[in-house]
């Protein structure tokens with residue numbers, strides 16, 4: 001006899017999860033309720049009833065302190081609303097697969113599409129799903145039902161999770177003809193699909209098929225139907241005791257399949273009963289059993305066993321095979337995977353639903369990877385990176401979580417692998433990694449570096465102060481690892497360090513590009529008494545106050561403003577001391593180059609007296625050009641001091657007498673302007689001048705006469721001397737020179753001052 005147990009037998013993930021939830025809550029309460037029978041298996045239901053699990057169909061029977069568990073089939077939204085309204089506590093064990101269908105249906109119903117559900121209308125899962133589209137869904141059980149549907153629909157089609165694939169495919173084909181737009185969702189549960197496929201294959205090669213599961217279990221009935229397609233001897237039993245042992249022959253190949261509501265113990269009991277029969281046959285001389293056959297007997301596959309374990313059994317390497325005294329049940333028990341917290345284990349993905357993954361790890365129940373334990377990158381979706389049947393390595397987080405499930409983590413395995421890979425990077429702390437901001441935490445940001453979580457302190461995110469860390473979530477970051485704690489698997493990273501290094505490099509390149517004598521554009525950043533700091537592209541240079549303008553600058557702010565954009569000339573670069581001297585005035589036209597044009601000789605200009613010196617007054621014509629009024633040109637008449645006529649700050653009008661750009665000199669005359677603008681004064685001055693000239697002429701004539709007299713006297717003395725008569729020269733009588741230079745007028749007739757006289761004298765001398 002050879003017994004082959006389908007790998008996909010017994011409780012599915014959804015059912016196991018619901019049962020675990022029940023057991024968990026039974027630990028805290030004596031009695032709990034389930035909304036309908038938890039699973040379609042009378043034996044299990046009876047067992048549960050004995051433990052205090054009461055199935056009810058109407059929640060009105062519940063009291064305020066009761067707890068009810070929604071079974072894996074799910075229910076409509078009305079049930080939740082009523083429970084909440086009544087204030088009754090509930091736990092939701094709806095299978096994630098079913099939840100996904102409910103959401104899909106609701107979405108399309110809200111969009112106004114017709115919802116079509118392929119399945120049995122009276123199945124609790126189907127009626128629950130229909131509740132999510134206000135019971136407006138059309139339920140079709142096969143392609144014939146489709147014929148009665150209207151045409152021209154925009155519809156959404158989903159299937160009961162345990163529907164046969166073949167049936168669904170036919171419905172899809174037929175329904176397309178009725179729809180203008182059709183959204184088809186393949187919602188048949190992967191576990192159910194795998195179970196059906198395996199059943200189909202097994203029933204093709206087995207002479208006897210034993211199907212274990214409730215008669216009221218839809219998925220078990222479907223398995224039995226499938227078996228009947230390929231196998232003539234099919235026995236659907238609800239209970240191991242119902243196994244018709246008399247039909248078993250020594251050379252039978254017996255296939256065992258079990259529905260999703262069938263507990264493992266039931267399968268084991270069936271195997272055990274067959275084991276007993278086999279023993280009997282071996283002892284009975286009437287039963288022929290070759291050595292080969294006995295070996296084949298041991299080739300039993302056990303539900304929920306890892307492939308490797310099943311293979312082990314098939315190849316006869318287990319104790320069960322070596323020792324016929326060991327029962328199949330014991331062999332199965334021995335080959336069961338034992339798990340413990342923290343264990344790494346390879347499993348097979350059996351289901352992906354709602355981004356949660358169910359993994360067959362060879363344990364008595366499948367493991368479950370919740371969404372937050374799938375990957376350290378929350379953007380990674382299980383359905384995008386995994387498929388049913390894929391092998392993955394997971395870590396056991398809890399053998400039993402609060403819902404009684406085996407809690408697994410792919411994230412921690414992935415994290416360990418990524419951590420190891422990262423730690424093996426060469427020059428780890430010198431490298432710059434591309435990271436991404438993940439979440440804000442106390443004191444900083446969590447970033448992902450090659451999938452490994454790294455803490456970036458708030459002070460290390462940027463060179464500048466960061467007001468809102470959340471701005472960096474989801475943003476790419478350039479990170480350098482600045483601290484690694486291998487024992488705690490903790491990394492501290494810094495973006496600031498990278499940015500500073502980049503800035504430093506950039507600065508170096510900028511300095512190397514600075515050429516003395518070149519023109520650059522900059523922005524005035526700061527003004528001080530000694531100059532202006534100008535940003536010329538990340539580097540500040542200084543324009544000394546003397547290089548701001550060609551003229552004298554009291555304050556740089558008189559010429560430049562903060563944030564003003566200007567062109568400057570690089571005068572000097574000292575990269576070592578990081579100093580740059582800039583010139584602004586050097587790019588401005590020199591004021592004296594246009595002086596002749598701006599101030600033509602003879603023109604009248606206006607300016608402010610800015611300085612007074614003994615020989616005249618300086619007048620500012622423009623910030624960089626001062627003209628000089630010589631003291632003789634300050635007033636129409638001679639003055640002793642400039643201040644007698646004008647003061648610093650006076651605005652004066654002057655005539656340009658001379659412009660000398662090379663010597664940077666402009667001679668001005670205030671006097672000329674006064675005379676031009678006041679003819680009466682000019683006339684008076686002219687008259688005075690004439691008078692002075694007349695007097696001068698008279699004096700000249702007098703001096704000439706006196707000189708002639710002196711010459712005459714000299715000639716006479718010479719003559720007398722020649723005649724021998726020596727005359728004594730009377731020096732005292734010789735007129736003194738000064739007496740000959742001028743004549744004092746009689747006192748009573750004097751109209752001229754002493755100064756006038758001296759003035760005349762001076763003029764004569766000139």
Ligand code: SF4
Pocket residue numbers: 012013014015072073095096097098161162189190191192260351
């Ligand atoms: S959908 Fe699949 S996993 Fe969920 S309860 Fe049904 S058969 Fe089980």
